[in-house]
Amino acid sequence: MAHSKQTPRSRGQSRPPGRTKIVEALKSLLGEKEFTAITTADIAQTAGVTEALIYKYFSDKRDLLHQLLAEYLDYFVTRAELDVKGIKGAVHKLRRLIWSHINMYAGNRVFARILLLEVRNYREYFNSDAYQMVKRYSSFLESIVEEGIAEGVIRDDIPIPVIRQLIIGGIEHICLPAVIFNRDIDPDAPADQLCDLILDGISTRQP
Amino acid sequence: MAHSKQTPRSRGQSRPPGRTKIVEALKSLLGEKEFTAITTADIAQTAGVTEALIYKYFSDKRDLLHQLLAEYLDYFVTRAELDVKGIKGAVHKLRRLIWSHINMYAGNRVFARILLLEVRNYREYFNSDAYQMVKRYSSFLESIVEEGIAEGVIRDDIPIPVIRQLIIGGIEHICLPAVIFNRDIDPDAPADQLCDLILDGISTRQP
Amino acid sequence: MAHSKQTPRSRGQSRPPGRTKIVEALKSLLGEKEFTAITTADIAQTAGVTEALIYKYFSDKRDLLHQLLAEYLDYFVTRAELDVKGIKGAVHKLRRLIWSHINMYAGNRVFARILLLEVRNYREYFNSDAYQMVKRYSSFLESIVEEGIAEGVIRDDIPIPVIRQLIIGGIEHICLPAVIFNRDIDPDAPADQLCDLILDGISTRQP
Amino acid sequence: MAHSKQTPRSRGQSRPPGRTKIVEALKSLLGEKEFTAITTADIAQTAGVTEALIYKYFSDKRDLLHQLLAEYLDYFVTRAELDVKGIKGAVHKLRRLIWSHINMYAGNRVFARILLLEVRNYREYFNSDAYQMVKRYSSFLESIVEEGIAEGVIRDDIPIPVIRQLIIGGIEHICLPAVIFNRDIDPDAPADQLCDLILDGISTRQP
DNA sequence: AATGAATGAGAATTCATTCAT
DNA sequence: GATGAATGAATTCTCATTCAT
Numbered sequence: 001m002a003h004s005k006q007t008p009r010s011r012g013q014s015r016p017p018g019r020t021k022i023v024e025a026l027k028s029l030l031g032e033k034e035f036t037a038i039t040t041a042d043i044a045q046t047a048g049v050t051e052a053l054i055y056k057y058f059s060d061k062r063d064l065l066h067q068l069l070a071e072y073l074d075y076f077v078t079r080a081e082l083d084v085k086g087i088k089g090a091v092h093k094l095r096r097l098i099w100s101h102i103n104m105y106a107g108n109r110v111f112a113r114i115l116l117l118e119v120r121n122y123r124e125y126f127n128s129d130a131y132q133m134v135k136r137y138s139s140f141l142e143s144i145v146e147e148g149i150a151e152g153v154i155r156d157d158i159p160i161p162v163i164r165q166l167i168i169g170g171i172e173h174i175c176l177p178a179v180i181f182n183r184d185i186d187p188d189a190p191a192d193q194l195c196d197l198i199l200d201g202i203s204t205r206q207p
Numbered sequence: 208m209a210h211s212k213q214t215p216r217s218r219g220q221s222r223p224p225g226r227t228k229i230v231e232a233l234k235s236l237l238g239e240k241e242f243t244a245i246t247t248a249d250i251a252q253t254a255g256v257t258e259a260l261i262y263k264y265f266s267d268k269r270d271l272l273h274q275l276l277a278e279y280l281d282y283f284v285t286r287a288e289l290d291v292k293g294i295k296g297a298v299h300k301l302r303r304l305i306w307s308h309i310n311m312y313a314g315n316r317v318f319a320r321i322l323l324l325e326v327r328n329y330r331e332y333f334n335s336d337a338y339q340m341v342k343r344y345s346s347f348l349e350s351i352v353e354e355g356i357a358e359g360v361i362r363d364d365i366p367i368p369v370i371r372q373l374i375i376g377g378i379e380h381i382c383l384p385a386v387i388f389n390r391d392i393d394p395d396a397p398a399d400q401l402c403d404l405i406l407d408g409i410s411t412r413q414p
Numbered sequence: 415m416a417h418s419k420q421t422p423r424s425r426g427q428s429r430p431p432g433r434t435k436i437v438e439a440l441k442s443l444l445g446e447k448e449f450t451a452i453t454t455a456d457i458a459q460t461a462g463v464t465e466a467l468i469y470k471y472f473s474d475k476r477d478l479l480h481q482l483l484a485e486y487l488d489y490f491v492t493r494a495e496l497d498v499k500g501i502k503g504a505v506h507k508l509r510r511l512i513w514s515h516i517n518m519y520a521g522n523r524v525f526a527r528i529l530l531l532e533v534r535n536y537r538e539y540f541n542s543d544a545y546q547m548v549k550r551y552s553s554f555l556e557s558i559v560e561e562g563i564a565e566g567v568i569r570d571d572i573p574i575p576v577i578r579q580l581i582i583g584g585i586e587h588i589c590l591p592a593v594i595f596n597r598d599i600d601p602d603a604p605a606d607q608l609c610d611l612i613l614d615g616i617s618t619r620q621p
Numbered sequence: 622m623a624h625s626k627q628t629p630r631s632r633g634q635s636r637p638p639g640r641t642k643i644v645e646a647l648k649s650l651l652g653e654k655e656f657t658a659i660t661t662a663d664i665a666q667t668a669g670v671t672e673a674l675i676y677k678y679f680s681d682k683r684d685l686l687h688q689l690l691a692e693y694l695d696y697f698v699t700r701a702e703l704d705v706k707g708i709k710g711a712v713h714k715l716r717r718l719i720w721s722h723i724n725m726y727a728g729n730r731v732f733a734r735i736l737l738l739e740v741r742n743y744r745e746y747f748n749s750d751a752y753q754m755v756k757r758y759s760s761f762l763e764s765i766v767e768e769g770i771a772e773g774v775i776r777d778d779i780p781i782p783v784i785r786q787l788i789i790g791g792i793e794h795i796c797l798p799a800v801i802f803n804r805d806i807d808p809d810a811p812a813d814q815l816c817d818l819i820l821d822g823i824s825t826r827q828p
Numbered sequence: 829a830a831t832g833a834a835t836g837a838g839a840a841t842t843c844a845t846t847c848a849t
Numbered sequence: 850g851a852t853g854a855a856t857g858a859a860t861t862c863t864c865a866t867t868c869a870t
Contacts, residue, residue, distance in 0.1 A: 018850065034328055036243070040844055050852050055845065091410075120387065121241055121324040145409075155411050162381065162400045163409055166373070169380030173372035180333065193369045201408035202352075202370055203298070204362050223833065247861060257835050262862060432829065448742055450657070454865055464831050466867075475865065505824070534801065535655055535738040559823075569825050576795065576814045577823055580787070583794030587786035594747065607783045615822035616766075616784055617712075618776050637854065661840060671856050676841065 019057040021047040023068055030110045035065055035118045066128040069119060072111040073133040076104050081140060090148030091199065097144065098171060098198075099191040105175045106185035116172055116179055138164060170194050226264040228254040230275050237317045242272055242325045273335040276326060279318040280340040283311050288347060297355030298406065304351065305378060305405075306398040312382045313392035323379055323386055345371060377401050433471040435461040437482055444524045449479055449532045480542040483533060486525040487547040490518050495554060504562030505613065511558065512585060512612075513605040519589040520599035530586055530593055552578060584608050640678040642668040644689050651731045656686055656739045687749040690740060693732040694754040697725050702761060711769030712820065718765065719792060719819075720812040726796045727806035737793055737800055759785060791815050 025047035029038045040061055044051040058064040083100045084093045105112040115134075119125040142164050148154030154163075174194055178185045232254035236245045247268055251258040265271040290307045291300045312319040322341075326332040349371050355361030361370075381401055385392045439461035443452045454475055458465040472478040497514045498507045519526040529548075533539040556578050562568030568577075588608055592599045646668035650659045661682055665672040679685040704721045705714045726733040736755075740746040763785050769775030775784075795815055799806045 016850070034330065036328070039842080051844080052846075052853080053851060056851075061844065117328040120383075121243075121328065123241065126387070148409075153411060154409050158400045158404060158409070162397060163404065165380035165383075166377040166401065166404050166409075169376030169378070170373040171376070173376030173379070174369065176372075176376075180327065190369060193365045194373065197365060197370065197373050197408065198404075199408045199410045201404065201406045202355075202361050202365070202373075203406045204360055225834065246859080248859090257837095258861085259836080259863080260834060263834075268861070430829070448744065450742070453863080465865085466832080467830060469866065470830075531742040534797075535657075535742065537655070540801070562823075567825060568823050572814050572818060572823070576811060577818065579794035579797075580791040580815065580818050580823075583790030583792070584787040585790070586794070587790030588783065590786075590790075594741065604783060607779045608787065611779060611784065611787050611822065612818075613822045613824045615818065615820045616769075616775050616779070616787075617820045618774060639855065660838080662838090671858095672840080673842080673857075674855060677855075682840070 016057070018047075018049050018053050021049055022054055022057060022064065023071070026064060026068055027110055030113055030118075035114075062122065062124060065114065065118065066125060066130045069111075069114045070128070070130040070133060072108065072114070073130055073137075076108075076111070077133050077137045077140070079104070080137065084144070089153070090144050090151050091153055093144050094148070094167075094198075095191075095195045097141065098167065098195055099187060101171050102175060102185065102191045102194075103187040105171075105179065106187045109179060109182065112175060112179045116176060138168075141167065167198055170198060223264070225254075225256050225260050228256055229261055229264065229271065230278065233271060233275055234317055237320060237325075242321075269329065269331060272321065272325065273332060273337045276318075276321045277335070277337040277340060279315065279321070280337055280344075283315075283318065284340050284344045284347070286311070287344065291351070296360070297351050297358055298360055300351045301355070301374075301405075302398075302402045304348065305374065305402055306394060308378050309382060309392065309394040309398045309401075312378075312386065313394045316386065316389070319382060319386045323383060345375075348374065374405055377405060430471070432461075432463050432467050435463055436468055436471060436478065437485070440478060440482055441524055444527060444532075449528075476536065476538060479528065479532065480539060480544045483525075483528045484542070484544040484547060486522065486528070487544055487551075490522075490525070491547050491551045491554070493518070494551065498558070503567070504558050504565050505567055507558050508562070508581075508612075509605075509609045511555065512581065512609055513601060515585050516589060516599065516601040516605045516608075519585075519593065520601045523593065523596065526589060526593045530590060552582075555581065581612055584612060637678070639668075639670050639674050642670055643675055643678065643685065644692065647685055647689055648731055651734060651739075656735075683743065683745060686735065686739065687746060687751045690732075690735045691749070691751040691754060693729065693735070694751055694758075697729075697732065698754050698758045698761070700725070701758065705765070710774070711765050711772050712774055714765050715769065715788075715819075716812075716816045718762065719788065719816055720808060722792050723796060723806065723808040723812045723815075726792075726800065727808045730800065730803070733796060733800045737797060759789075762788065788819055791819060 022043060025043050026038070029042055029046055040051045040054055043054060043061075043064075047053075054061070054064065058067060080097060080100050084096055087093045087096055119130070125131055142160050145154055145160050145163050149156045149160075171194065174190045175185055177183065229250060232250050233245070236249055236253055247258045247261055250268075250271075251261060254260075261268070261271065265274060287304060287307050291303055294300045294303055326337070332338055349367050352361055352367050352370050356363045356367075378401065381397045382392055384390065436457060439457050440452070443456055443460055454465045454468055457475075457478075458468060461467075468475070468478065472481060494511060494514050498510050501507045501510055533544070539545055556574050559568055559574050559577050563570045563574075585608065588604045589599055591597065643664060646664050647659070650663055650667055661672045661675055664682075664685075665675060668674075675682070675685065679688060701718060701721050705717055708714045708717055726737075740751070746752055763781050766775055766781050766784050770777045770781075792815065795811045796806055798804065
């Protein structure tokens with residue numbers, strides 16, 4: 001198994017310019033076409049470096065993709081955790097998190113593409129750093145749900161993972177058409193509607 | 208543009224044996240590995256035919272995948288529509304449909320793999336017959352929601368597509384881990400829980 | 415070596431309809447693209463028959479081409495011989511033949527394509543019936559030249575084949591651009607000019 | 622559209638050794654068989670490189686052929702232009718050029734094969750660099766004819782392109798049998814005879 | 829006279845990847 | 850830190866062709 005070449009790096013430590021160019025090139029190419037349709041030659045040319053250099057920094061074309069995703073996720077997860085800080089009440093936190101999540105996809109179409117479409121069909125992904133961060137995010141979401149249960153505002157008769165899956169599944173499917181067909185996402189309305197549904201369900205309330 | 212070679216065929220009309228063998232071969236191979244890891248040589252050998260024959264019936268390796276998916280979907284969608292027949296009340300229909308849907312994934316891991324993991328990252332899929340059937344299914348689901356709104360049991364303050372996306376997203380994410388890691392799915396409990404959530408939301412009821 | 419399947423046939427004897435359809439199909443396809451770009455599948459489809467039928471009548475895809483060419487040549491050579499009949503004087507015959515030749519290319523672009531572009535790079539052609547007819551035409555042309563020499567109107571200090579090659583080479587290169595780029599040919603002016611050149615040369619006459 | 626990969630290069634700038642080996646390999650193989658009968662595997666093996674390398678330097682098997690032809694033509698056209706330098710009188714120039722031309726074919730059977738038999742039936746050729754050089758040669762030939770007209774030694778009542786076509790057609794057809802059947806060409810006699818014909822025509826002079 | 833089904837065998841081409849410099 | 854040159858090994862796909870019916 002090709003093992004990632006990423007070196008743990010302290011925050012802010014700057015990466016070699018060649019590496020950066022390569023990552024940016026992939027980012028830019030993913031705006032145009034599917035990962036499998038992107039060749040290392042493409043990447044090198046777009047980056048203005050040689051193909052060989054890719055293998056200095058990445059063990060693999062796929063490793064490059066995973067590291068790019070990890071960079072996105074690093075930002076995304078950290079950001080999401082921060083975004084919720086200081087908010088009181090699990091329900092408000094949840095509303096905020098859902099908006100934040102949709103907003104991330106809205107603002108980073110490439111990130112969304114990778115996460116929703118390009119990595120899941122590849123077994124190795126589930127051993128990657130990137131996947132670890134996704135799990136960290138899942139846990140974070142679950143912790144908010146737990147908080148809500150403790151507060152008595154979220155029901156406790158449903159396994160928490162099911163709740164998490166509904167939330168994340170809902171978010172993804174709201175964004176999926178836009179991601180696939182490269183359309184814009186306006187996060188506000190969908191986020192609100194989704195939250196309303198998740199919180200209160202689709203039934204009309206019987207008084 | 209590689210265009211599908213499928214010819215519209217009246218029900219029961221038998222397909223050439225070679226074609227069937229090829230489709231079955233792919234089905235079987237998808238139980239073992241990812242589509243991209245399956246070669247035409249693999250398929251031909253498993254089917255006991257020559258690679259060339261694949262191209263007599265399918266314009267493409269990908270076209271073969273899409274036609275296989277279409278066959279699954281033909282069965283699945285028709286089945287789903289039948290499954291709901293005779294049931295009174297949109298809510299009961301919805302419960303039935305959700306259970307049916309999860310149950311389909313539970314019983315056809317390969318079908319689930321293809322639909323959830325193997326086709327979406329490929330632009331051409333969205334021009335395929337298979338995708339048309341997915342849309343037919345979406346419409347069907349929406350029509351039940353509409354029925355519920357008409358009955359006054361489903362809220363009318365949320366756009367129907369958002370409701371649909373939440374439902375389908377929820378189903379998919381419930382099944383996804385099992386599909387990815389090849390674990391078994393027991394449809395009953397998750398279906399119930401998911402329905403409860405979708406109908407009533409995650410909030411505790413304030414009397 | 416694949417041997418031609420053509421059977422000697424008395425004039426007017428009608429050929430099986432399938433065979434005719436195939437030949438016509440090739441004719442029509444050659445109007446659109448190069449021979450090598452035409453597949454047997456193309457031909458069969460255009461002809462409305464199965465590929466297998468091609469091999470009932472022709473030993474080879476190439477044999478089909480050669481037989482088509484032979485049909486054209488049969489007409490062309492016979493016609494050319496007739497065209498000159500009754501004309502008195504080798505020079506007049508030559509003028510007539512050159513015009514006739516260019517006119518044939520003008521009216522049968524596909525014939526010209528085959529003869530000038532599609533068969534020469536293929537060794538087998540030179541063993542075909544078609545090539546025999548080309549040689550018959552060459553002889554016919556040479557016999558007119560000989561006649562002219564006997565009449566004292568054509569010089570006898572140059573080997574006859576060289577004269578023949580100049581004439582045929584001239585005709586071909588006059589027509590070649592039109593054949594290649596699918597432009598129209600107006601036979602009259604070029605034929606006249608070419609004849610003038612061939613007869614009197616490019617030099618101004620010193621009286 | 623497969624586009625040539627040739628990069629404009631200043632004279633003397635050395636090409637990568639692999640590229641040279643590939644071109645030489647094709648040259649050598651064309652001495653033995655038709656282009657279509659030569660496989661990339663053949664070429665690679667003869668060159669002592671891998672097939673993949675061919676595609677680093679050429680977009681296509683056909684592109685390789687065209688670039689080889691272009692190299693020949695570069696030499697041929699330049700040489701022809703030089704060959705005529707210093708000669709006084711359009712007629713003498715023409716005689717020299719015709720001899721030169723035939724001599725080129727005589728000494729480079731492969732070059733002749735390519736130009737006369739292997740490229741014309743392929744549409745893409747007419748967009749290639751090689752074809753541009755052929756046109757440059759045509760112009761050069763026409764300029765000599767114009768010179769002769771200005772000198773009063775070449776008749777002005779025939780369009781110059783027709784004259785050019787007769788000359789080139791004559792040369793080609795003189796050489797064609799030798800090129801096709803791989804026979805030797807002795808340039809001297811045919812060149813003389815052809816020139817005599819072109820200059821004075823086939824008619825006997827009427828005093 | 830014609831076809832449906834299938835094939836053999838290669839052929840071009842792709843692409844990620846390596847390594848000496 | 851970066852490159853130029855080259856490769857290995859597959860992989861898809863093509864296409865003429867055959868044969869039992």
